[in-house]
Amino acid sequence: MIGFREKYNNWAPFLILFALALIRGLIFISIFPPWLAPDEPAHFEAIRIIGQLNQTPTEEVYQQTPMLPDMLSLFDKFSIWQESLRTPTITLDTTTPPLVPFASYYPPISQGSVVAAGSYPLIYHTLLAPISAFTESLALDQQVYILRLVSLLLTLAMIVSSWFFARMVFPNTTDFAIAATSFIIFLPTQFHINTAINTDVAATFAASVFYLLLVSVMVYQRWWLWLGLVVVTAFGLSIKPTTIFLAPTLVLLISGVWLKKYRLPRALLFGGLFLLVGLTLVGAVALFQATEARRSVFSALQTLPQTTNLAVLIPTRESLTLYFATAQFAFVTFWGVFGWANIHIPFYWLGLLAGFIFVLLIGIAVYYWKNVVSSRQQPQMLTDKQRAILVVLLGSVIFALIGIFAPIIASQTDRWGPPGRYFLPTLLPVALLLYLGFKQILPGRLNRLAAPLWVTIWILFDTATLLYVILPVIYG
């Protein structure tokens, strides 16, 4: 029988973290003015067109949909252009025909930022359209805040998934759940992006449920968990291309479960994993090259032999320079860029972070070698099930990296970023792995303080970002 003290110790941290996540969500929703989030106007407009105009947001519809005077006034009221260190693309007259369309006023960065049918998945926008229709009578900024509250609900669900995900992987202690969930909660870019109106929050939510079900399947092996996993995979894939790694992860899981009964040598299993990673890389590059013209996957597959150019996989000096620059951009935008990529933490903070993360990566490698790959470690810290889970999680992170960088490798351009928010769907395994690396590098006598140190580090980073960067830049 579990006593009260034990129940308290199990549930108190979860409740505290959940409450903090809710409060932080409200803080981030309120301090970032409407529209001051990546592509928020574009996603809002797509939802509004579907929900309030009962139209599919195609390129033609955008050309005929005028810029809303209320949206323009909000841009001015909250000084969005000034906050973003940009000038409006054109001077607008929203009263004299021909009225300027939204697509001409926004996007500020590229022509591709409008969310148009045929070139952008609209599942997220379609699901939120009824809420937009219901709130049509409200002021535009009120509609924005209500949709942001929906994003907060999805983020809270992701936080809950994170807790139970980590508890299932390491059931004997709440330390890992506290550490992993705290990392996610106190990552400022995560809360900024996932409390705004965009598809990243839906993708992150879907991926979090995927990881929860993945671990559940590996622990409990129930058929309905498998069914749920397949359904969530399909749902996640339909939201945004950044979740495409869910597919090879599922393949890895199925392969692992199927091969387990043959008791193959570890070397062969890891060789198979490397082969799967290689095939995923080649396949991702080929698929992107075939679909870059935004044709459907089926029509693209028919022309695959003509469009595939795997020579891009051969590293050259130019390509390595490109990869380095894009990786740098991804790192910078993952840790500390806000608004329209204009509000960023000081670069020397990023330097400290990069150094810290590099050390953690070494820690992860050592941890995996000692506890997952090598069978010589005694006593064994992990069960076979935990080792299998960690292999699949690491594989999923690698697949995510492939999926996000494949467009850059395939096109040999930096057109596809990638912005750090594309990595948010991998937050659950990333949070857990980084903590494992942290525990590995800590001296033995400090290891019992790993969780409090970890939580404190990220609280300090987040608090500094809020007080020294976000609030002063926007409200100075």
Add this chain to the structure above:
Amino acid sequence: MVKRYWVVFGAIVIFLLGWGVTARPAWFYSTNYPALYSTQQLQLSHSSRVMQSFLARYPGLYRIEIHFSNHGKNTGRLVFRLKESCSANADLVTQVVPEASIADNAEFAFEFPPLDQSAFREYCLVLEQLPDQPLDELAVYASSTNLYPDGATIFDAAPPPAHPAERVPPAASPPVKPRYFVYLPAIFNSHGSKDRHGYDIGFNIYYAGPLLPTLQALSINLARHKTFLFGQPWFYLAIFALYLIGLIFLLHYVWRRGVNR
């Protein structure tokens, strides 16, 4: 012992390697931070002056930085005035600085005793040369359209000089680095203006006001123009207080568990 030193050495090398790979990427500035100041230079002379109205949002206004262009061997003196409005006669602050002390393509700071009642008050800064000064190559960077929502520039241009110096078009300036600064709780500085592409000069304003009035002003600024509860200043005081309590709970819990292990 030797192995431990190698581990520490290796960790330091890896740390520095990580730091090195995020050395300030120039492309990040060029693609995301365009040279917002470089479109105009408002030439200062003894017959022209620049005035910029602005709104101070916090108490304790004490420092204003102006972005200058200073090409020549200027021997004159620049007058900085702070007024309650651009039409006011009396100065709140008057400073005279040697133009030679103003660096080219950089901010120059004018500091004065903090104005504790500056929150939500309009001011006007005025820049002009003293009369009977030699014609110097000193200018204020500005932009070509009006972007600063809380004020505007008034530029009283001088007539063309008898022997006009050859005006060299401004070279493409390096992008202006966005300002980041300590805000709360100990050092109360705040960045004032963030607009570039407007008929406004490039300037930053700083505050060093008392804590409670600054927090009060912050909550008012946070609530400005917003709706629902987000438009109420007390909401921000309450939510941040709740957040602080939650953080204390969490830190107390995790540290107590860790120490007692």
